[in-house]
Amino acid sequence: MLQRETGLYRVGDAETLVLFDHPRDTRNDAFHRRSLLRTVPPGTRVTIDRLTQRWGFDSGKGRISAFGTLASGERFEYGWGVGTVIGPAPWEGPGLPNQRTVRCGD
Numbered sequence: 001m002l003q004r005e006t007g008l009y010r011v012g013d014a015e016t017l018v019l020f021d022h023p024r025d026t027r028n029d030a031f032h033r034r035s036l037l038r039t040v041p042p043g044t045r046v047t048i049d050r051l052t053q054r055w056g057f058d059s060g061k062g063r064i065s066a067f068g069t070l071a072s073g074e075r076f077e078y079g080w081g082v083g084t085v086i087g088p089a090p091w092e093g094p095g096l097p098n099q100r101t102v103r104c105g106d
Contacts, residue, residue: 002044006090008037008074016067019076021090045071046091051080064102 005022012033022039029035047069054062064081066089080086084103088096
């Protein structure tokens with residue numbers, strides 16, 4: 001269940017929708033072709049299907065993403081962190097540190 005409000009966004013022509021924490025800075029949304037489809041309230045059920053980590057050409061470990069589904073059936077990606085660090089996801093309870101070190105597949 002979501003513990004805090006998030007937004008479901010479309011980014012450019014990408015098929016996968018993106019979940020972003022709220023409140024957030026929206027100044028660069030037009031540049032990134034990011035548009036809010038709807039606000040998702042706390043208490044909404046989410047299912048996380050898989051976690052992935054992208055690799056950068058010269059940067060090593062890159063973005064850590066959670067892919068899941070909202071109770072309404074919409075599939076999403078959530079950018080959880082980068083490298084070996086994640087922040088609190090909107091489905092996690094309060095009181096977690098702003099950054100946690102995780103071990104990803106090496």
